[in-house]
Amino acid sequence: MTKSATAARTGESPHLHEVFALPPGRALDICLNLQAAIIEHKLAPGLKLSEDEVGEIYGGSRTVVRAALQALAHSGLVTIAKNRGAFVAKPSIREAHEVFQARALIEPAVARLAAETITDRDTARLRAHLDAEHQALHAGEMGRALLLSGNFHTEIADIADHRVFSQMVRSLISRSSLIIALYWKRSDTACESHSHHALLNALAEHDADAAEEIQKSHIIDLHSGLDLREKARGDMSLSEALGRAG
Amino acid sequence: MTKSATAARTGESPHLHEVFALPPGRALDICLNLQAAIIEHKLAPGLKLSEDEVGEIYGGSRTVVRAALQALAHSGLVTIAKNRGAFVAKPSIREAHEVFQARALIEPAVARLAAETITDRDTARLRAHLDAEHQALHAGEMGRALLLSGNFHTEIADIADHRVFSQMVRSLISRSSLIIALYWKRSDTACESHSHHALLNALAEHDADAAEEIQKSHIIDLHSGLDLREKARGDMSLSEALGRAG
DNA sequence: TAATCAATTATTGTATACGATATTCCGTTG
DNA sequence: CAACGGAATATCGTATACAATAATTGATTA
Numbered sequence: 293m294t295k296s297a298t299a300a301r302t303g304e305s306p307h308l309h310e311v312f313a314l315p316p317g318r319a320l321d322i323c324l325n326l327q328a329a330i331i332e333h334k335l336a337p338g339l340k341l342s343e344d345e346v347g348e349i350y351g352g353s354r355t356v357v358r359a360a361l362q363a364l365a366h367s368g369l370v371t372i373a374k375n376r377g378a379f380v381a382k383p384s385i386r387e388a389h390e391v392f393q394a395r396a397l398i399e400p401a402v403a404r405l406a407a408e409t410i411t412d413r414d415t416a417r418l419r420a421h422l423d424a425e426h427q428a429l430h431a432g433e434m435g436r437a438l439l440l441s442g443n444f445h446t447e448i449a450d451i452a453d454h455r456v457f458s459q460m461v462r463s464l465i466s467r468s469s470l471i472i473a474l475y476w477k478r479s480d481t482a483c484e485s486h487s488h489h490a491l492l493n494a495l496a497e498h499d500a501d502a503a504e505e506i507q508k509s510h511i512i513d514l515h516s517g518l519d520l521r522e523k524a525r526g527d528m529s530l531s532e533a534l535g536r537a538g
Numbered sequence: 539m540t541k542s543a544t545a546a547r548t549g550e551s552p553h554l555h556e557v558f559a560l561p562p563g564r565a566l567d568i569c570l571n572l573q574a575a576i577i578e579h580k581l582a583p584g585l586k587l588s589e590d591e592v593g594e595i596y597g598g599s600r601t602v603v604r605a606a607l608q609a610l611a612h613s614g615l616v617t618i619a620k621n622r623g624a625f626v627a628k629p630s631i632r633e634a635h636e637v638f639q640a641r642a643l644i645e646p647a648v649a650r651l652a653a654e655t656i657t658d659r660d661t662a663r664l665r666a667h668l669d670a671e672h673q674a675l676h677a678g679e680m681g682r683a684l685l686l687s688g689n690f691h692t693e694i695a696d697i698a699d700h701r702v703f704s705q706m707v708r709s710l711i712s713r714s715s716l717i718i719a720l721y722w723k724r725s726d727t728a729c730e731s732h733s734h735h736a737l738l739n740a741l742a743e744h745d746a747d748a749a750e751e752i753q754k755s756h757i758i759d760l761h762s763g764l765d766l767r768e769k770a771r772g773d774m775s776l777s778e779a780l781g782r783a784g
Numbered sequence: 785t786a787a788t789c790a791a792t793t794a795t796t797g798t799a800t801a802c803g804a805t806a807t808t809c810c811g812t813t814g
Numbered sequence: 815c816a817a818c819g820g821a822a823t824a825t826c827g828t829a830t831a832c833a834a835t836a837a838t839t840g841a842t843t844a
Contacts (some may be wrong), residue, residue, distance in 0.1 A: 622825090802827105806826090
């Protein structure tokens with residue numbers, strides 16, 4: 293009996309890179325592509341994601357598409373209704389509040405952890421990231437800017453080197469993108485950049501208290517930048533139904 | 539154009555009951571059954587879950603079994619390795635720490651919310667739950683006792699009426715069950731019952747501060763009840779490989 | 785004309801079949 | 815006798831086909 297045989301029988305984590313909770317093979321590509329498209333607001337909330345259609349676009353059969361859609365459903369980006377199919381998720385006002393409450397609890401704690409574990413390489417990567425974010429903003433690519441802005445948060449979670457928190461943050465960030473697509477009321481998006489810079493500085497100096505506090509303020513600020521009054525949503529969906537249904 | 543047609547086009551949440559992120563149709567049954575079996579320690583960590591085998595047991599084809607396994611993988615109860623199949627997850631020591639760190643952050647906050655929203659009906663249900671837990675413990679049904687003990691935590695999350703936190707707690711509780719299966723060192727399990735009673739009392743009196751504090755202590759206590767030394771794990775997996783491989 | 789109901793169409797749910805990959809077993813060789 | 819390598823086997827990844835369900839359309843009737 294070889295060592296690898298023992299590992300197989302006991303289910304010892306075999307390769308460990310990317311082996312966690314992701315659909316295998318080609319479904320992963322479709323999953324990531326759709327995810328990026330949704331986060332970049334290329335696919336509007338509520339849009340139907342027909343299995344045949346998606347399969348034809350990515351050149352895969354319904355089997356792999358279904359796996360990808362289910363994965364996205366689990367991370368909250370897609371809603372699946374029995375016998376009706378998959379739709380780009382359309383977070384309710386209530387869910388919007390919940391997501392940002394969760395972020396306000398978790399991300400400051402993650403920032404604290406990151407402040408303790410961050411390396412110089414990490415800070416360099418984060419700075420490059422902020423530059424890219426800055427460029428996208430000035431180039432007017434709002435979708436991409438939003439994607440990068442979210443990635444900044446997930447990268448901090450990665451730096452904290454805490455997989456459980458990291459996965460939670462990833463899911464919350466993804467959903468935040470949809471929420472912002474639906475409910476964002478401010479026209480100035482530059483405020484984020486400022487917070488991100490301040491956070492980066494605190495992290496680079498290993499100032500855990502400051503990092504935690506800045507992150508908490510930042511998220512509360514984002515939350516308050518949403519228009520989550522009940523009426524607004526009704527108007528939105530009406531104009532949508534009339535204006536752009538196809 | 540009817541109203542329902544508009545709803546379909548815009549992806550408006552249609553029925554809303556249990557429509558969130560779960561595999562459709564028969565896969566759900568398999569998913570829930572396997573989940574309960576794993577949490578009750580009927581299926582040991584590391585056990586291989588062959589698609590054919592599971593399908594034969596539940597009388598479904600590989601298609602639905604795969605969907606169920608992927609869902610379980612996403613909630614952390616199952617590990618899927620490409621071209622090798624699915625195994626009951628075997629949380630590492632590190633993951634054990636991470637899960638309980640996350641619980642120590644999230645569940646106290648959830649308990650605080652629950653203390654504000656709890657109704658008399660809820661308290662009655664929780665009391666009944668604790669009775670059942672007590673009975674299972676005295677009947678020596680450890681697996682069932684553990685299942686109920688976990689359900690107590692998820693019910694509190696449900697009372698808090700916060701779906702985002704609720705889903706997080708559910709996932710963390712599930713994984714905790716596996717972690718306890720692997721690393722629990724104490725023989726006295728009655729300590730939990732005590733904490734649960736204290737927590738229930740605080741909740742019933744709408745004492746948010748007390749509820750939060752009790753829950754935090756409770757989880758830290760659980761965390762400290764684990765034997766998470768590196769060496770212990772090596773011995774464990776060795777004895778397992780020799781002792782019960784089939 | 786508006787509403788209701790039935791037949792049609794389209795899409796998803798499920799099962800099965802085929803191809804790819806990893807594992808296992810056995811024969812060979814140093 | 816141990817170690818290596820190749821063929822056989824088993825399991826997973828993917829595609830396709832059929833069945834079940836929901837959505838749509840059109841005809842009929844009050």
